[in-house]
Amino acid sequence: MLKGPMQEAEAAVARVLGEYETALGGLRAAVPALAPALSRARALILAMKGRLVVAGMGKSGHVGRKLAATFASTGTPAIFVHPAEASHGDLGMVAADDVLLMLSWSGETRELSDLIGHAKRYRIPIVSLTGAKGATLARRSDVALVLPMEREACPMELAPTTSTLLQLAMGDALAIAVLEARGFGPEDFRGFHPGGKLGAALLPVSEVMHAGDRLPLVDARTSVLETVAEVGRKGFGIVGVTEGGRLAGVVTDGDLRRYLEANVGGTMAEVMQGRTAGEIMTPGGITIEPDRLAMTALATLRERRIGAAFVTEGGRPVGLVTLLQLLGVGVA
Template sequence: MSISASKIIPFGNGGHIVESACRSLSIAASGLNALESRFADREFSATFLRVVGVIMNVRGRVIVTGIGKSGIVARKMTATLTSTGTPAIFLHPADAGHGDLGMITPDDVVLMLSHSGESTELGPIIQYCKRFAIPLAAMTAREQSTVALAADMCMLMPDVEEACPNALAPTTSTTVQMAFGDALAIALMEMRGFSADDFHKFHPNGRLGAQLVKVRELMAAGSDVPSVREDASLLDATIEMTRARLGGTAVVDRNGRLIGAFTDGDLRRTVTGKQNLTESVGRFMTAAPLAIGPEELASEALRLMHEKNIMLLFVCDNGKLVGAVHMHDLLHAGVA
């Protein structure tokens, strides 16, 4: 579709364009405020709690469906639910009547999104739910709509003003749907006690996964961890540091407990002072060095390194040395 040049408004200083953007955001904010206010309504809150309860107790999955812009929101909602511990799948209404209704089982619950509540494409799904007693939860802004009246649980969305100047393009209404989907997913997530560790299981790759990696997953362990006893010579400590190539060595007592650290920097300062390499490393180590637990997030290890301006961090479990992690390993893994 082409737009005639006569209808294009000149940019000028762009002030009116910025005003338009701010107006859209203001209208969207009003929609979100209206949604939040809906929870003050006892019936709405009761319905929301009932939906959460049904989803928590369902043996199968949440079948999320919607058409048009609501369908796009439904896809996003499906992804958020799935990634936060609630098994969900998107069902496209156009495919439902061509065999995909078979993906709905008696153990599932259907979550239907429709702002108007009158999308004809949703008809076969509604009929299927009624025929086989599949719980149907709906999100719509029209109380007397087909979808609202057919639903077992209807969450009545606020009838918001669209940001579109022609009041045609779904804008504020889809923002409200999206926000409600997030609120539902987070409520379910908290009900399930879904932890950061659980989140990492579902997000092992990419930047998000890197932020959830535990120290134990990136640390050097076993014989790869440089360590010497307190009475070891400076020469022995230097050999151990050279072997492990981590830029330092831990100093441990007879029980394997971390009592000190000796780094490349310490060695340079010692050599500059013309110390005898047969002297005990215990005289020149940094006592009670900073350490971290193996179950801590790698991002926390990196934060400590930046804060203390160190490159090597030893890992201890109940005081005993179990590993070592270098800043380069954290950065290489994408931890930030």
């Protein structure tokens, strides 16, 4: 029975992904043998006073550009230098304090020769990502990360596919190994990613919370009637109840509804005037510190299945963060 176009596409994609899975498994199995070289490569990058200069031609060059961006965004100054441009003046971008990360699957990319010569002239360390142990690049490198020679996913075994996947995977893994050694954390990451959803997720709660006059607060001695009024004025469906300036608990729309249902027999005046916020509040409540990341605050709200939480400092309420607000600024 002949396959239709959809079945053919599905079969091709499944085959390629299967080969990728096999290749990554081979790379994972090679890690123990690569461990000494990985350790030296990481040490060179950590110790450098300049930048990580990444270079590669063709598809390896495209992978190299991505790796330079990954290193740069995770705390390691990095740039990409095109080998052909390097031979026409851009060698001046590679200085003695730098480390070169060079990519070539065959290890014989002739356009890399001037960069290699420049590195040797100025004693610039070379780390290479290649698939050929005995090739020129590996032999001229200070540290050669020789990856397993898995077959390309291209049916003709010509288009760089599996090879670029392995270079990308190992390069990213090396970047993360350097990140971990630096102790690079979320606050550092935020400094390099101020834009978009990622930037919003990495903002501290103090920069997105409602504060000042927008903060819904009542004293514990406030009547239920005034508490209802504060809920209506601020519009968050919640008020914080304070005692001596510290957050003692919260009153939510749900608390008010349950209180009214429990006192359905009395007149409205009797129900609303006779009790205080402190008597009907939910003691304690979920609170968040102002220096917590917005993405962490969002996770807390979702995990506890609540729509809002007070931000406290030393037990005193300084802000309010809501689920809708966090989603509105792009924390998702």
